[in-house]
Amino acid sequence: MKQPETNGRRVFLSKLLGGGVAAAGALMGLRAPALAKVLEGPDEGFDPGEHDYVFVVDIQKCIGCGNCVRACGIENNVPEGQFRTWIERYVVTHEGVHVDSPEGGMNGFEAIDPALREQAINAFFVPKLCNHCAEAPCVQVCPVGATFTSPEGFVLVDPEHCIGCGYCIQACPYGVRFMNKERRVADKCTWCYHRIRRGQQPACVTVCPTGSRSFGDTRDENDPVAQILKDDQWDVLKPGMHTQCQVLYVGLPRVVV
Amino acid sequence: MLPNESLVNFIFPNNAHIDWSLMIVIYPYITGLVAGAFVVSSLYHVFRIREFEGIARFALVAAFCFGLFAAVPLLVHLAQPQRAFNIFFTTHLTSAMSVFGYVYSSYMVLLMVELWLTYRDYFIERAKETSGLQRVVWTALTLGVTEYTPESARIDYRLTTFLAAIGIPWACVLHGYVGFIFGSVKANAWWATPLQPIIFLMSAIVSGMAMLCLMYSFVRWRTGRPYDYAMIRKLMTFLWGFVIIDFTIEVLEVFYVYYEHGHHWSLIGPLLSGPLYNSFVITQMLILSAIPFLVLAVVVIRAIDRKPLLYLANFASLLLVLQVLVMRFNVVIGGQNISKSDRGFATFHFEILAKEGVLPALIILAAPFVVYYILSRFIPIFDDDERLTAR
Ligand code: SF4
Ligand code: SF4
Numbered sequence: 162m163k164q165p166e167t168n169g170r171r172v173f174l175s176k177l178l179g180g181g182v183a184a185a186g187a188l189m190g191l192r193a194p195a196l197a198k199v200l201e202g203p204d205e206g207f208d209p210g211e212h213d214y215v216f217v218v219d220i221q222k223c224i225g226c227g228n229c230v231r232a233c234g235i236e237n238n239v240p241e242g243q244f245r246t247w248i249e250r251y252v253v254t255h256e257g258v259h260v261d262s263p264e265g266g267m268n269g270f271e272a273i274d275p276a277l278r279e280q281a282i283n284a285f286f287v288p289k290l291c292n293h294c295a296e297a298p299c300v301q302v303c304p305v306g307a308t309f310t311s312p313e314g315f316v317l318v319d320p321e322h323c324i325g326c327g328y329c330i331q332a333c334p335y336g337v338r339f340m341n342k343e344r345r346v347a348d349k350c351t352w353c354y355h356r357i358r359r360g361q362q363p364a365c366v367t368v369c370p371t372g373s374r375s376f377g378d379t380r381d382e383n384d385p386v387a388q389i390l391k392d393d394q395w396d397v398l399k400p401g402m403h404t405q406c407q408v409l410y411v412g413l414p415r416v417v418v
Numbered sequence: 419m420l421p422n423e424s425l426v427n428f429i430f431p432n433n434a435h436i437d438w439s440l441m442i443v444i445y446p447y448i449t450g451l452v453a454g455a456f457v458v459s460s461l462y463h464v465f466r467i468r469e470f471e472g473i474a475r476f477a478l479v480a481a482f483c484f485g486l487f488a489a490v491p492l493l494v495h496l497a498q499p500q501r502a503f504n505i506f507f508t509t510h511l512t513s514a515m516s517v518f519g520y521v522y523s524s525y526m527v528l529l530m531v532e533l534w535l536t537y538r539d540y541f542i543e544r545a546k547e548t549s550g551l552q553r554v555v556w557t558a559l560t561l562g563v564t565e566y567t568p569e570s571a572r573i574d575y576r577l578t579t580f581l582a583a584i585g586i587p588w589a590c591v592l593h594g595y596v597g598f599i600f601g602s603v604k605a606n607a608w609w610a611t612p613l614q615p616i617i618f619l620m621s622a623i624v625s626g627m628a629m630l631c632l633m634y635s636f637v638r639w640r641t642g643r644p645y646d647y648a649m650i651r652k653l654m655t656f657l658w659g660f661v662i663i664d665f666t667i668e669v670l671e672v673f674y675v676y677y678e679h680g681h682h683w684s685l686i687g688p689l690l691s692g693p694l695y696n697s698f699v700i701t702q703m704l705i706l707s708a709i710p711f712l713v714l715a716v717v718v719i720r721a722i723d724r725k726p727l728l729y730l731a732n733f734a735s736l737l738l739v740l741q742v743l744v745m746r747f748n749v750v751i752g753g754q755n756i757s758k759s760d761r762g763f764a765t766f767h768f769e770i771l772a773k774e775g776v777l778p779a780l781i782i783l784a785a786p787f788v789v790y791y792i793l794s795r796f797i798p799i800f801d802d803d804e805r806l807t808a809r
Contacts, residue, residue: 258425259424298603303510324496331437418422
């Protein structure tokens, strides 16, 4: 016997679980104009010391469309099968947690197995990317200093200097790094550093149809991210690692790793 | 069994591939052999264990041969090997790995100086006896010092002792440090333990001693020379001691994590009953540790001698060199089996011919023995035949 309330939640869940695929198709069009702007604009007048950036992910808003993953792949030439950002789908049941991320969620998600759907008590999508940790283990362990923190607090890799030892990949607690198959150096999300320098937003942020991803400067009082910081209603991934993540999650469920 | 209430084996998309593979397995293995062999030579030079007099020089040569190849697997592993020297030029001191170049090369220098001091009277002798091109080579090896007086012998002796003495902490640094590279990675539940440097060091000494026993017996057998049973007994006594320490710490480490039942156990429990069950629990612990431990106990306590001693010592040593190799595998690969997702395990696949495959690994592992063979053609490594036959 089902409670009406539960039914309501079920409907919401079904939309969430199956919805990504449809949304993905509908939003393909959004990507092109955003990316067209990428190579425009000089970065003069950009003062690295003047900013404190954070990236905010609102779990409740993500619909798993995968737009961001595709946009990132195009913007940053990410090799197939490797990911600077990806989307996970969580389905929580009383028996345990079901997580998947087919192709990093690049093409959205297929509708979930009906049996699992029956058991679901909660379900949601979680976008992942480099946390640009203020106390970054990857920076600490790089034997040659090829991974470094920029004056604006971006954690970056110098591809001309990296020796490809892979120590940083081991040290990152969040699994966001990979050895780029094509360039044979360590690689990961840069928060689209090249775009930020030109006053643009990261590619993934510009294509997110629901505003689940946002990026901003906490020193700018009018920036929405400054408010989120003020509200103090955010979490970070694996807080026990004490890396001081600068990707803040709003509405992060307990089960997320 | 999957960790953290996972219903499916979920690994992070970037964790599907195991980045540190066989090259990183044999890198600490060879480094360990260097440290272990060196310790044996120092046991004679510094601690005056006189049974090891006959193998002190041999141990030094062996350490040198392994040392020559300790960095090779690392180099092969690098995705940009041509930039390897960045590690010297732009050393990044917060990195546990960054000073490896310095530690390793200074250690090799120490080894070479000690070897040179040990052999320089022989070089001088050869330079005087030979002619032509040979003479040029031998003279070059004397580094221009062609006089060898009783006074120089005394100085050399003191210097050698001194180098052997500072060589011990240095060997410990070299290898404990390799353990630190793993032990300090907090992101990896299977690596992150302050015991890691000691575990690496103890297993290094075990592998080095066991390898010396195997090499010694093989060389003696091939050249038809007598065996120094007293030495083998002593070596086995030390080996047994180090096996006990090594085994205890390794078991203690796992037991602690189990008993604490914290976050680490949520990953290591499933790891040990899953991907590492065969290679850690069965192979490393039950077969390759317990059996040699018992055999060595019999050898030491029952005072076994002569041929039975030789056979049992070599049997135990063979299992132990394999044990340490498997241990390196279990640490390096096992740690990466755990996906950072904390909800699944990545699978390791052996490759054969690839750059980091089984074949290149075997070639690198075989190389020190080839160099040893070549060196043994030119320099005398054992000089205790008369002493042994006279006995
Ligand atoms: S998330 Fe990983 S790669 Fe990014 S800064 Fe933190 S440790 Fe480094
Ligand atoms: S792979 Fe490159 S960036 Fe990463 S630790 Fe090694 S040298 Fe540094």
